[in-house]
Amino acid sequence: MKLVTAIIKPFKLDDVRESLSDIGVNGVTVTEVKGFGRQKGHTELYRGAEYVVDFLPKVKVEVAVDDSLVDAVTEAVISAASTGKIGDGKIFVSSLEEVVRIRTGETGVEAV
Amino acid sequence: MKLVTAIIKPFKLDDVRESLSDIGVNGVTVTEVKGFGRQKGHTELYRGAEYVVDFLPKVKVEVAVDDSLVDAVTEAVISAASTGKIGDGKIFVSSLEEVVRIRTGETGVEAV
Amino acid sequence: MKLVTAIIKPFKLDDVRESLSDIGVNGVTVTEVKGFGRQKGHTELYRGAEYVVDFLPKVKVEVAVDDSLVDAVTEAVISAASTGKIGDGKIFVSSLEEVVRIRTGETGVEAV
Amino acid sequence: MNEIYELQYALDTFYFLVCGALVMWMAAGFSMLEAGLVRSKNTTEILTKNVALFAVSCFMYLICGYAIMYDGGIGLMGIEAFDQAEVLAASEEAGFSGDSVYSSASDFFFQVVFVATAMSIVSGAVAERMKLWSFLAFAVVMTGVIYPLEGSWTWNGKDVFGLYNLGELGFSDFAGSGIVHMAGAAAALAGVLLLGARKGKYGPNGQVNAIPGANLPLATLGTFILWMGWFGFNGGSVLKLGDASNAHSVAMVFLNTNAAAAGGLIGALLLARIWFGKADLTMALNGALAGLVAITAEPSTPTALQASAIGLIGGVIVVCSIMGLEKLKIDDPVGAISVHGVVGLFGLLVVPLTNDASTFLGQIVGALTIFGWVFIASTVVWLVIKVVAGIRVSEEDEFNGVDIAECGMEAYPEFTNK
Amino acid sequence: MNEIYELQYALDTFYFLVCGALVMWMAAGFSMLEAGLVRSKNTTEILTKNVALFAVSCFMYLICGYAIMYDGGIGLMGIEAFDQAEVLAASEEAGFSGDSVYSSASDFFFQVVFVATAMSIVSGAVAERMKLWSFLAFAVVMTGVIYPLEGSWTWNGKDVFGLYNLGELGFSDFAGSGIVHMAGAAAALAGVLLLGARKGKYGPNGQVNAIPGANLPLATLGTFILWMGWFGFNGGSVLKLGDASNAHSVAMVFLNTNAAAAGGLIGALLLARIWFGKADLTMALNGALAGLVAITAEPSTPTALQASAIGLIGGVIVVCSIMGLEKLKIDDPVGAISVHGVVGLFGLLVVPLTNDASTFLGQIVGALTIFGWVFIASTVVWLVIKVVAGIRVSEEDEFNGVDIAECGMEAYPEFTNK
Amino acid sequence: MNEIYELQYALDTFYFLVCGALVMWMAAGFSMLEAGLVRSKNTTEILTKNVALFAVSCFMYLICGYAIMYDGGIGLMGIEAFDQAEVLAASEEAGFSGDSVYSSASDFFFQVVFVATAMSIVSGAVAERMKLWSFLAFAVVMTGVIYPLEGSWTWNGKDVFGLYNLGELGFSDFAGSGIVHMAGAAAALAGVLLLGARKGKYGPNGQVNAIPGANLPLATLGTFILWMGWFGFNGGSVLKLGDASNAHSVAMVFLNTNAAAAGGLIGALLLARIWFGKADLTMALNGALAGLVAITAEPSTPTALQASAIGLIGGVIVVCSIMGLEKLKIDDPVGAISVHGVVGLFGLLVVPLTNDASTFLGQIVGALTIFGWVFIASTVVWLVIKVVAGIRVSEEDEFNGVDIAECGMEAYPEFTNK
Numbered sequence A, B, C: 001m002k003l004v005t006a007i008i009k010p011f012k013l014d015d016v017r018e019s020l021s022d023i024g025v026n027g028v029t030v031t032e033v034k035g036f037g038r039q040k041g042h043t044e045l046y047r048g049a050e051y052v053v054d055f056l057p058k059v060k061v062e063v064a065v066d067d068s069l070v071d072a073v074t075e076a077v078i079s080a081a082s083t084g085k086i087g088d089g090k091i092f093v094s095s096l097e098e099v100v101r102i103r104t105g106e107t108g109v110e111a112v
Numbered sequence D, E, F: 001m002n003e004i005y006e007l008q009y010a011l012d013t014f015y016f017l018v019c020g021a022l023v024m025w026m027a028a029g030f031s032m033l034e035a036g037l038v039r040s041k042n043t044t045e046i047l048t049k050n051v052a053l054f055a056v057s058c059f060m061y062l063i064c065g066y067a068i069m070y071d072g073g074i075g076l077m078g079i080e081a082f083d084q085a086e087v088l089a090a091s092e093e094a095g096f097s098g099d100s101v102y103s104s105a106s107d108f109f110f111q112v113v114f115v116a117t118a119m120s121i122v123s124g125a126v127a128e129r130m131k132l133w134s135f136l137a138f139a140v141v142m143t144g145v146i147y148p149l150e151g152s153w154t155w156n157g158k159d160v161f162g163l164y165n166l167g168e169l170g171f172s173d174f175a176g177s178g179i180v181h182m183a184g185a186a187a188a189l190a191g192v193l194l195l196g197a198r199k200g201k202y203g204p205n206g207q208v209n210a211i212p213g214a215n216l217p218l219a220t221l222g223t224f225i226l227w228m229g230w231f232g233f234n235g236g237s238v239l240k241l242g243d244a245s246n247a248h249s250v251a252m253v254f255l256n257t258n259a260a261a262a263g264g265l266i267g268a269l270l271l272a273r274i275w276f277g278k279a280d281l282t283m284a285l286n287g288a289l290a291g292l293v294a295i296t297a298e299p300s301t302p303t304a305l306q307a308s309a310i311g312l313i314g315g316v317i318v319v320c321s322i323m324g325l326e327k328l329k330i331d332d333p334v335g336a337i338s339v340h341g342v343v344g345l346f347g348l349l350v351v352p353l354t355n356d357a358s359t360f361l362g363q364i365v366g367a368l369t370i371f372g373w374v375f376i377a378s379t380v381v382w383l384v385i386k387v388v389a390g391i392r393v394s395e396e397d398e399f400n401g402v403d404i405a406e407c408g409m410e411a412y413p414e415f416t417n418k
């Protein structure tokens, strides 16, 4: 099993979720994160003092899938999340040694 | 060292933490996440327009433990987090190459 | 590629980000988390009833880097995040099988 | 002289309207106080309860409550009529320094906002677990019948079920420590006893768990609104402004009302500091309200120092009462039963100290009558509603928050919660 | 008798000032209502719009609006002068029960806050997408010219462009259901049609997406503030307090205003419950406001039951209107066009039922005149601004929220959003 | 004629009470403004400070402040007494158009809320780092002695320490730009200088860091509340309503107060737009308050245009002052020293332009006297408290927020913070 983690722009979340559904992924876990990268933050102002908000809101999408699906998932994320503008984000793939469904105790592919 | 990551129902957090303490786990890191899976979201209403809140609040619990403890931790989480109803969540186990305690620089089992 | 994950005290975030920049790391992803460990929580009071806030606010910093940079990153985090007081946090290093930049499709070291 | 009477009539009418508008404003105060002291998942519902109970109170009192309490017409029939000759004759009879002559419409307006106040007290105590529509059903009966009947025995001087007369026994309740506040608290207590505590409020070993309110600035704002509105509540209850003596009386009432609120806040804040080691804001707010409730039974006769002391004691009492009710596992999220009930009783009992026209006996009988009637009648009504429609939301709805279940809508839909 | 006239002058002046202060307070009500019903990323901007439009309204009406509407001096020149002999002569002429004689400064104060009310209605409807400075430019023209001209035809009895006279046709609008509320809604509608809907409000297949307001306690507070302020709005519009008959009239206005608000809330809440299955708080709030708007055209002649009914129908209409406008893809985040426009029209049309001095013809012509003038004039002004400076923020700014783009500042900078 | 005097007495008393209630309401305004402009971790504490300082002010002024300022009885002894014959005699002597005769209780009520206003100014400036109980200890001395003494020299006409008389020098401060606002700011400045800036406010290289307030809707609400309350503050300071000339004066004061606030808001908003490139809401709010402070020293003599201009200049000054104080590293989270101090001084200095009864010399000496006395006395008191109990919270408590440390309670316990 693999864990595919994508850091994407928040407003792309619905698109990504849908395109994952389309390829048969039934579950994802989503976290609000803040990203720092090549894309620059913006400046805010408060009573005459400027300050830079460096960190940009991003969303982290995690999907545990069978090894065979990794490429499809990666593709799906890229096609749905890409805007071509800086800051579109990253995908990380890592290996999971075990996956368990808490409710049933099922493991492996059965569990996701 | 392994990292055990559990996605659970929020109101089970205290139970899980306690049952982990019981088996000697002294530290955990918790993140608010939103989950999408077989469990369906609910419908809200605003001025006559319905909308579905797809993502359900979940809690992600991460525990770094020695390899020997992985099964015990998995067991503990399952027993504490399970309600038998859909949406109870998942456990992912992955491998950590290194663990460091920032304060002391200790590594490995010493560090957790 | 490796993923270096550091759990640190929130007010050390800016220092850590700067010291990472200094060694050439251009991107990080940050998550608000709550930690439970040796450092104790504090007590709040509400209308005469005390309650313990167990979980302390922490920040999780994730950096994907080339294998060669792992030690430098670890060093940088330790030096920036350490206060010497309990609760300074942990660093976890794990392996990434693939890294993709969504915008360009670049992979590996090119992608970060 | 007729012009002078007309000016007096106009001034007194205006005085009632201004005071009434201030009391109406208290509805916003209760809303904000309660919205601040519940959890965010129950906030939309408590707001809905508060706006709806205000509307229901106004409607029911207009339909039949005022008629029951003051023998007026059903639906205020005829209140719009104005007869100058009648007004002048009444003024002549009363004399310039006699009873007040003013528009009956202003009288209704001033009275109706009192009913809403009584009802607002209930919503806070039963918050976070009572069904919205069951609550509103209760509001219909409370404001249409239970309160008006009790009001007719006190402010309208009728015999209690034809048996005895409170005024003759020396009962006196200037602006309603008992008639409004304790009455509201009695209805609330009946509801709370039937409802039970919020899930998780009391632990298995008798421990009391804190369930912090989600938005303390709102609670503070609510308290300030109530404090301000109370000037209308007590100040208007002099019932006449238009001669020098009564004007001075109104001024003393304002002064004493303010002094008592300040005293109550100080009393509660200091006691909380000593007892808990921290400056508990919510107790301070309850203390100010307790000071206000305590002085409400008689704000015109105490000196400024006496008013301060009465308020201060009220503030001390309310902290003790809140802690005591917790021990008894009577779960009142906003402290309404303590503030309005326990301190309301205290307010009634100190009246004879400064007002010779009242007696301890009268106060005790009056308090028992009001509490007994409202508590028993409310219990019956709550029970009927419980049987017919249920009064408590399901465990799941309580866990998820009543906002989604009852209103379908979150109060702070964008903010992430811990 | 001179002293009596002076007292009457003082009382009537004070009455205007108190009522004016209450209407000024409505500005806070609109701010809170709108701040509660927009998303958090657009909150600073809507607050800025609201405080700034109030200031602009006060300034422009002072400079030229009042002069246009009531033939006064530019910049209120001379309003500070006081001549006792003149006052007494005027009082003598009017007689004790005749027209009101009071300070012209108090008159201006009472009038100026009405302008701000009309303008506040616009800000809500165009929220979350209109440029701040374009909005304020519109406010300059609306409060300096468009509203005053229309006001001169109605409350000042001038001929409409020298063509016909609304008063002669039997048009009557007591406190401004049409003159203030529908006028504001007409300007809002013109703006909304040119602006278009918020991005994401309407889906590709005609589906209506919910965009929930971020802070419902604020919206509720705003409604309570408006409810309270409305006593000044309608109550002050009797224009005289200082004799018994007028005092009674003021009292009836307070009573009816409250009854209509309560009726509106109940009507909207029940309809929403039946229609959507849930107790929709935002509809209940709109219902209360609808009740208030509905009674505003004539709060002095209905009986209490009639006022309740007028309010209740207003509450029902507003829910239907909001749903209807959604169908038409007219995107009004706070429901201002429905509450003030549609129900304002309804308010005008029911006047003849209780007030014989008005006619249906007069009401219809009046409504068409007000709506036509304000809508057309506003469209022209919006168009000019659109060409010169643009009226809609960029898509990116809309997505990120106008707060950062226009004000550089978040409303809740510390709170994490979903 | 006696009835006329009684009506006049009643009307004037009522006028004081209504204005006093509006000023009391300003306490809520300061609370909300300050609660909106601090960080969420310091919100419970600033709320506690605000409610507690109001109570302390009321209590101390009742105990000894009023006696010191106006030679009354300690603890208001005897204020409750009413003697009709005395009232009538006094009215006769004053004459219908002469000095106002009204209830002394209403006078106290109106005065006491001014003290609280002065004290509220302090809490904002020292926010986020001062110990709660040290602050309250200062409040005891400030409201019990420092302010009353200064008030006795100005509004009560006593010689300054027996040396010179401000009235004789031509000092005039209608409603307290100097006596209340600048006095509060002087005490605040003394506190801020001893306290130092909040940690992190100023960077090592002289850079100024922004520390955004957590809840701008609250800050806006607070400003609207203050704006409304100010009608009582200035309007009541005419001290008499009950004849035509004074009634007109009160009306002019309302008009000018509103015009100045509007002017101040516009001035500050435009300047901020030009200077910073953005429509800075917090500056606009400060601008409105600056306009109000500027006009407070003399709202009755300017024309409407003059009042607008005075307000506008006040709004410009406040932005410059805030930026200037930042340069000097005087850290004032809410801008209280600029709004009430700098603009208060400006308000004093423009009085002679419209009011011939005042002189520049008098204004300057008066300003120096008030500022000198309050600043020096406050410094001494702050120093004593600093030595005895400390005035600043520990670095750790400041970092974690004073809410937990002082009140044990979070203001928004459920919401996740960035």
Ligand SMILES: Nc1ncnc2c1ncn2[C@@H]1O[C@H](COP(=O)(O)OP(=O)(O)O)[C@@H](O)[C@H]1O
Pocket (backbone or CB within 6 Å): A007, A034, A035, A036, A037, A038, A039, A040, A056, A058, A085, A086, A087, A088, A089, A090, C026, C027, C028, C029, C030, C062, C063, C064, C065, C101, C102, C103, C112
């Ligand atoms: N080395 C990294 N490790 C972890 N997260 C990263 C890394 N580099 C970038 N990110 C995340 O990806 C987001 C987008 O990266 P950025 O450099 O701004 O643009 P792009 O993805 O187009 O190159 C960042 O905001 C951050 O959350």
Ligand SMILES: Nc1ncnc2c1ncn2[C@@H]1O[C@H](COP(=O)(O)OP(=O)(O)O)[C@@H](O)[C@H]1O
Pocket (backbone or CB within 6 Å): A026, A027, A028, A029, A030, A062, A063, A064, A065, A101, A102, A103, A112, B007, B034, B035, B036, B037, B038, B039, B040, B056, B058, B085, B086, B087, B088, B089, B090
């Ligand atoms: N493939 C997956 N990858 C990551 N997270 C998942 C995956 N499937 C489910 N989850 C997480 O687990 C939660 C529960 O899953 P769900 O399918 O609703 O019920 P169950 O765990 O009982 O099968 C989801 O809300 C989501 O957070």
Ligand SMILES: Nc1ncnc2c1ncn2[C@@H]1O[C@H](COP(=O)(O)OP(=O)(O)O)[C@@H](O)[C@H]1O
Pocket (backbone or CB within 6 Å): B026, B027, B028, B029, B030, B062, B063, B064, B065, B101, B102, B103, B112, C007, C034, C035, C036, C037, C038, C039, C040, C056, C058, C085, C086, C087, C088, C089, C090
């Ligand atoms: N075994 C663990 N697995 C995951 N996170 C941990 C673990 N132990 C500690 N942490 C995280 O590290 C933080 C600091 O740990 P703590 O034991 O308090 O202090 P220290 O790092 O100084 O030993 C915790 O708050 C928690 O977030």
